[in-house]
Amino acid sequence: RNGGYEGWLRYTHIEDAYKREAYSVRCSQLQIMGESPVIHTARTELAAALDTMLGAKPREMNGTGGESFGIIGGTIDSFTRCEARIPEDCHLDELGEDGYVIQAEETGPIWLFAASDNGVLYAVYHLLRLLQTDQPIGKLSIRETPVNGLRMLDHWDNMDGTIERGYAGNSIFFRDNRIVADRDRIRDYARLLASVGINAVAINNVNVHREETKLITEPLLPDVAKVADVFGAYGIRLYLSVNFASPIEIGGLDTADPLHPDVSAWWRAKAKDIYRYVPTFGGYVVKADSEFRPGPFTYGRNHADGANMLADALAPFGGHVIWRCFVYNCLQDWRDRSTDRARAAYDHFKPLDGQFRDNVLLQIKNGPMDFQVREPVSPLFGGLSRTNQLLELQITQEYTGQQRHLCYLVPQWKEALDFDTFARGEGSTVASAASGALFGTKLGGMAAVSNVGDDSCWTGHPLAQANLFGFARLAWNPALGAEEIAAEWTAMTFGADPEAQRVITDMLLDSLTIYESYTAPLGVGWMVNPGHHYGPNVDGYEYSKWGTYHFADCNGIGVDRTVRSGTGYTGQYALPQYERYESLEQCPDELLLFFHHVPYTHKLKSGKTVIQHIYDTRFEGTERAAMLVTRWDSIKRSIDAEIYRLVRERLVQQAEHAKEWRDVLNTYFCRKSGIADELGRTIY
C-alpha cells in the first residue's frame, strides 16, 4: 500500500549518515517493561520504527539502569517492581492517568516513565516523533499530561458500509451489514490514532438505523468484542451509538419510556450482556429527539430522564453516556420569526444543568447550528456549569469542501477553543469548559466526527489527514498552535525538504480563509445544495421545508438574533460577549450576518459595503484557490508521485468549483440587490 497509507507514521530511513549514527548510538537497545497488550504494542512499535529509521534492529535488553545507553521505559509500578533506578527530579507523582516523562542526560539511557500503560505508549510515539522530525535527543526533559480526559473520534458509519457524510470511501468497520472479518485495516487505524493520543472511538453512526440497532445484541457482540480488542491494544476504548427506541425495536417492549421500570430493567440487562462480551466497553453515544430520531420527548420526559436511565445501567461497569445536544426543530416555518435553530441546544439543556449523573457527558457541537465554515461558539459552553461536557467538532468536511477542497480546520477549532465565555470572569475559555477544568466537572474532553474511510490514503484528499492529526493533537493539548501542528504534521508526513515543508504548511494555513471567501459570506452559513451539501445553492435550504437561514431579499440579508429586535439568541451569552454580538457596531464583520439583518449597503468595519465585500471576496477567493495549484506544483520534485497526483487532481477541481461558487453567489446578490460591482468585473 502506498499513496499516504502510512499517514504521519512513515518512519523513513534516515539518509544522513551522521544523524543516523547519532540516533543509533542512543537507540540501539531497548527495554519496555510489562506484559499488557498496550505495552506489547509500545515495544513492537518502537522496535519496528527504529529498525526502519536506523537500518538495524535494536537489541532487547534486560537492564535496571546501570546501562550506558538504550531506551528504558515502563510504568512507575513496573520500575518499582523490578527495583530499577528512577532518576530523581522526575516528579512522577502528578503525571495523571495518561501522562509521561521522557528524561535523558547527554550520556546514559533515555527513560520513559508513565503512570499507565497508555502513557508508556504515548511516550514511545513522542520519542519517535522527535526522530521523525529531526530533533536532537541528547538531553531530554519532557513532561506531558493530556489536558482532556476523553479524546474521542466518532464515526458515522452504517453497517451496509456507507458512511454518512463520508468523503473517503466506505467504512473500515462494516460491510454488507456485518462487521468486517479482516481487521488489519482497523489495526492500522488504531495505530495512527494512538500515536496522537486518541483514547476513545464510537464506530457506528449516531443515526442508528435498523441493522445498527442490533450491534448490542448477542449475535453481533462477539464481533464487536474483536474490534474492541484491536483498539484496546492501542489504549482506545470502544463506544457504540445506540437507538433510544431499542427496547421496542429489539427488546419486544411496547415502550421506550425512560421512566418505565421495564425499560430501565431492559437496559440494565443489556449492559450486563455487553460487558460480558466487551469488558472494556466505553459506553453509549446517543442522538435523541433530533432529526427524526426517537427520544424521551415521545413520552413527555426530558433529556436528563433519558440520559440518566442509561447512565444508571452502565454505571456498575464504569461506562459513560455521551448524550448529544444537537436537538432542534428541523422543520421550521420561515414565517415563524421566533423559532431560532441557533437557540435550541441552550434552550433545551441549560434548564437541565446539574441534573445529569456523573457518568453522563453532554456532547456539544462547537457552534449553535451545524459545523458551518464560520459560526459563533455554542453558548452552552459557559452556560452549563454543573454538567460534564464534550466539545464536538467535525473533521469530515461536510460543509467545508467534502475533502475535494483543501480546508485545514485547525485554525477554526482554535478559535472555538480559545473563545472566552466569561462564565467565570476573563479567561473562561471553551477549552477549559470542555476539559472540565473551568467548573471542576469530573469528566470532559473533545470528540470529532472522523474523516476516514477505506480510501487508500484514508481521507480522500491526502492533505485532509492534517485535520485528523490536528484534532488529536488539540484534544491532547488545546494550547498548541495551528501553525505548530501544521508544521509538525508536514514534517512527519512529507519528510525533510524544508522548502516543501514551508509551502505545504502555508497552503494549509491559508486554506480556511480561501474556502470561506468564496462560500457563504459573513457568517451566514449554508447556501449549499440540499441533501448532499456540496456546491452553491443560495436558496437551496432557504426556500424549503427545512427552515430558513439567511432571509435575503432585495433590501438586505442576515438573521436578526438580537434581544432588542430579533430572536434573542445573543442573550444566551454572558457579558461582554452578549453586548459585543448584540451591537451592530461591535459585532465582528465575519459574524455580522449571523447576528444581524442589514441592508446590502451597510458599511463593514473594513470600510466596504456588504455587497462589495461579497463581490470582492468571491473574486479574490477564487484567484487564491487557483494559486494553490501553482504552489503545489512548485514542490512537485519533493513529493511522492502518487500523492502529488492525488492532491493536484483535487486542487484543480477546487479551483473550478470555486469559480462556480463565485459566479452563483455574485449573480444571485447582484440581481437581488440591483447593485453593481464597483470594479465592473464579470457578473452574470
Ligand code: GCW
Ligand atoms: O450536520 C448534520 C448532518 C447529518 C448528521 C447530523 C448530526 C449524523 O447533515 O448527516 O447526522 O448533523 O450531527 O447528527
